[in-house]
Each structure stands twice: as structure tokens, then as C-alpha cells.
Amino acid sequence: MLLAFDVGNTNIVLGVFKDHKLVTHWRMSTEKGRSADEIGIFVDQLFRYENLSLSEVKAVIISSVVPTIMYSLQHMAIKYCNTEAMVIGPGVKTSLNIKYDNPKQVGADRIVNAVAGVEKYGGPLIVVDFGTATTFCAITENREYLGGTIMPGIKISSDALFEKTAKLMRVELIKPDTVVCKNTAESIQSGIIYGYVGSVDYIVERIKKEMKWKNPRVIATGGLASLIASESKWIDTVDKFLTLEGLNMIYHLNKDKS
Template sequence: MLLVLDVGNTTTVVGVYSQKTLIVHWRLVSERHTSDELGIYLRNLMQFASIPHGDIHGAISSSVVPSLDCVIQEGVSQYFNGIECLRVSSTLDLGMEVRYAAPHEVGADRLVNAVAGRDRYGAPLIVIDFGTAITLDIISPDGAYLGGTISPGLVSGMEALFGRTAKLPQVSLEAPLNVIGKNTMESIQAGLMYGNAGLVDFLVRKTWESLGTRCKVVATGGHAEAIAKISETIETVDQWLTLEGLRIIYERNIS
């Protein structure tokens, strides 16, 4: 079995694959751990899912939190029989040309999403990830990674709003039935949800113009489902796309 970890600034997604099947997954709050804490945490998750830790034969991680990179490596090695956790970067064999001006600057999660997106949906393709940031990653008609956009995420925008306004209440990230809010809570929700859907749709249309063709748009990440319901361009939501990309990259690099 393969242990996969996608470590973001806000959430960490952990999954276990049996061959090509994702058999269990968890979405957790990203926290600063020691290697021992992380190893015990992962072992407890395995126990909860009735997966003997000895059945884990490999591991791979993508991380945008550099301070946790060594922690993950050491924690997995110490608590999973000395397994070396492969770390995603542009230097690995991705099976995809990276046409970014500085490939080492591309976030590991963005590369992973692109690899999985092309494998599942073909090219050209736009993959949108709704995490701490909202990222659009673009795959060219001939299957290369081109780059994309980075915008503040929904939670980041909400925290910025509340941090600078004393009287506005915190709200759940749900779209009201109408873009015209009838009270303060609905007004905030409308601005956040419809505003970010509009942001995404505009970026998608400008990307189509740059590519010279319309293409499929796939969304992933914690808020993908909520935005997809009101977006005019998102066609598919694939919540575990990043984990699938980790599996594909692992299999390409470990013979």
C-alpha cells in the first residue's frame, strides 16, 4: 500500500492507495508537529482504518510548508519501517514538460494537480485548486505545464475582511440564494462566494483566449464543490485529484 500526503498551509490531506484504488482518506488541519508526533498521528490513522502499518510499502508527499518537509521525511521513516518518503519537486520525472520560466518555483501541489488532471481528463486543461490560495494551472494542447494564476483563497479573503472591520460577523462559506444580500451575513456571503466564482470564471475565459481554444475546467480543494455550484465555467469537481497525482508520480519514479 502507498501512503500519500498533500501538505498545505491550511489543510493536510492524507490517503492510502491499494494499487490504483484510494481506499481511505482524511482531510486534516495543518499543524506544526515534531517527527514523533507526526509518525504517531499517522500510525493512529492507520489503526483507525484497520490498516496494519507494516502494509505501507511506500510514501510520497507534496508540501508547500518547507518547515514540515524534514518532519514528514523523518516521521514516515521512523514509524513506517524505514520507508523513504519521496518529495515532489520539478526535478522528479513527472511525465510532463514544465514550461515555467523557473520550474523550481512551481508549488509541488500545482505540479501534482497538473499531472493527475492530464492523466484523467486529457489536454488542454485548466485545473483550479481552492485552498489557502486559489490557483489555476494550465496544461497546453500538447500536454505541457504552462503556468497559471494565484489568487487569495476564500478563507484568506474572509480573514482579511474580518481582521480589518470590527463590526462584521464571521460567516459560513455558503452562497446565498441571491447575489443581493438581504442582511449583513448574506451580503458578506454573496461577496465572498459570487465574487470568487466571478474571479475564477473571468480567469478561465482569459485563459481560453490565450490558448486560442476552450477546454475542460476541473476543480479540486476544500471549497471546490461550493464554488462549482455557482460558477459558469467549472465542469467537474474532483476532490481527490491531488492524491491521484501523488500516486502517479510515485509510480513513475519508483521502479
Template sequence: MILVVDVGNTNIVLGLYEDKNLTYNWRLSTNRSSTVDEYGILIHSLFQIAGVRAEQIEGVILSSVVPPIMNVLEELFVKYVGREPLIVGPGIKTGLNIRYENPREVGADRIVNAVAGIEHYGTPLVIVDFGTATTFDYIDASGAYLGGAIVPGVGISTEALYQRASKLPRIELAKPRSIIGRNTVAAMQSGIIFGYAGQVDGIVRRICKEFNVKPRVVATGGLAELIAGESETIETVDPLLTLEGLRIVYERNR
């Protein structure tokens, strides 16, 4: 079995694949001050609960958009899994034709999403990933990754309101009854949920117009389900797209 790991700015998502089947997946907080051994305890406990022994893991693949914790993570997998992780980055075969001005600049999570998206949904394709940031990726009919858009994520935008406006509380991210909020919490929920759904539809429609395409539209990331329900352009939510992309990239580098 292989261990796939995606390190985002908020969460580290881990998955265990046996062949093409994801048998376990877990989510940890991305903690920039945790030590190798602190992360080690966590993954050791997860493996124990799952009844998995480190020796059973034949390989580890890692994508990260958090450079400051890379050294800790590399050491973590060597020390606690006994495997040097394959790191999604320069020198690794992704099979993706990246047409960003500087391909090294694209977040590894976006690359891995695109790999899985092409494989499972075909092209042309738009992928929306609701993470710390919301990212939009466009893959054209020929399978080339052209780039996309990056906006402040749902969680951090909501947090900014609470932190910067004295009278605005911290709210639960949930769909309100009406577009017209008649109290502060409902008004914030309306703005965030319907606003972000509208943002997705606006950006997707612009892509369709500028490139004269009718792409498939897939959403992933922590908050995808919530926004997708209100969006008119998202067709599918695939919460495990990134892990699937990691599995495919691992296969391509065997």
C-alpha cells in the same frame, strides 16, 4: 499499498492506495509547531482505525508547499512508517513538460494536479485548486504546463474581512439566497461566493481568449464544491485530484 501525502498550507491530506484504488483518505491540520511524535500519534491512530499496519506500506510519496515542516515530515515517515518518502521536487520524474520560467518555483501541488489532470481529463486543460490560495493552471493541447494565476483563497479572504473590519463577523461560507444581501452576513456570503465564482469564470474566459482554446475545466481543493456550483466554467469537481497525481508520480519513479 502506498501512502500518498499532500501538505498544503492549511491541511495535510493523506491517502492509502491499493493498486489504483484509493482505499482511505484523511485530512489533518497543517500545524507548523507539531513535532514528529505528535504527527506520529495521529497517523498511528488513523492506521489503527483503518486496520492497517505500517509494515503493509511499501512506499510513501510526499508533495509539500510548506518547507518549514519538511524535516519533521521526512522524519515522521521514517520513524512511524519505516519508509523514506519520495519527495516531489527536483530530480524526480513527473513526466510533465514544465514551461514556468523557473520550473523549481512551481508548487509541488500544482505539478501533481497537472499530472493527474492530463491523465484523467486530457488537454487542453485548466485546473482550479481552492486551497489556502486559489491556483489556476493551464496545460496546453500538447500537454505542456504553461503556468497560471494565484489569488488569495476563499478562506483567507473571508478571514481578512473579519480581522480587519470591526463590524464584519466571522461567517459560514454558504451560498446566500440572492445576489443582493439584505443583512451583513448575507451580503458577505454574496460577495464571497458569487465573487469567487465570477473570478473563476473571468480568469478561465481570459485563458480561452488569450490562447484561443476550449479547455476542460476541473476544480479541486477544500472549497471546490461550494464555488463550482456557482461557476459557469467549471465542468467537474475532482476532490482527490492531488492524491491521484501523487499515485501516478510514484508509479513513474518506481
């Protein structure tokens, strides 16, 4: 079995693959101070809950945008899975031609999403990942990663509004029925959700115009993808496990060519 870690600033998503099939997955909070043993024991409990055993894991792959947790994750793989983890970064084959000015600056999650997206859906392709930050990536039909856009995530925007205003309350991120609302809580929800939909659609439109793409596929992933996609006029598909599937693809791409 392959154990895949998608490490974001807010959450870590774990997936277990067997014969290229995602058999189970979990989400845990990203706590930068966790030791290898704390992570290992917690993951072991997750496996036991699903009647799985960590001893069945033969390989580990990690995509991370949080450098401070990497030492613990890598040592957890060695101690609890008896294997060195493959880490997405320089030297790992991705099958992409990365056109960024400095390819080392591209976030690991963006690369993994691009690999999975172009493999599953072809190109040209725009991948929108709704994480702590929301990222937009443009990939051609020739597997060229052209770059993209990064904007504050929905939760960051919501938290900033609450923290920087004296009288506005924190609200649940749900979609109200109308844009014109008759109470403060729904008015905030309306502004955050529908305002964000407008931002996403505008950026997608600009990417299409700049790339001169008429009908690119637009794929959304990440925790709040479904919420925004339900109102977006450009998002074609929500793929919840795009990043995990990309990790599985990259692992086997490197294993088969090693």
C-alpha cells in the same frame, strides 16, 4: 500500500493507495511545529481506526508547500514506515514539459494536479485548486505546463474582511439564495461567494482567450471546489482527490522507471 501526503498551508490531506486504488483518506490541520513522533503516532491512530496497519505501508510520497514541516514528515516515514519518502521536487519525473521561467518555482501541488489532470482528462486543460490560495494552471494536450495564476483563497479573503473591519462579523462560507440580501451576514456571504465565482470565471475566460482554446476542460479541486463550481459557468468537473491521485501516478512513474 502507498501513503501519500498532500501538505498545504492550512491542511494536510493523507491518502492510502493499494493496487492504484485510493482505499481511504483523511484531513488534518497543518501544524508546523509537530515532531516526527507526533505525526507518526497520529497517523498510526488513523490507520488503526480503519483497521489498517502502518507496517503495511511500503512507500511514502509527499507533496508540500510548507518547507518547515518536511523534516518531521520525512523522519516520520523512516521511523514509522521504514522507508524514505519520495518528495515532489527537482529530479522527480512528472512526464510534464514545464514552461515556467524557473520550473523550480512551481508549487509541488500545482505540478501534481497537472499530472493527474492531463492523465485523466487530456488537454487542453485548466485546473483550478481551491486551497489556502486558489491556483489556476494551464496544460496543453502535449503535456506542456504553461503556467497560470495565483489569487488569495476564499477563506483568506473572508478572514481579511472580518479582521480589517470594525463592525462586520465572521460568517460561515455558505451560499445565500440571492445576491441582494436583507441582513449583514448574508450580504457578506453573497459578496464572498458570488464575487469569487465571478473572479474565477473571469480568469478562466482570460486563460481561454490568451491560449486561443475553444473548449478546454476545466477541473476544480480543493476543499471549497464544490461550493464555487455549483455557480460557475465554466467549471466542468469537481475532482476531490485529484492531488492524491497525481501523487500515486508520480510515485509509480518514478518507481517503474527507476
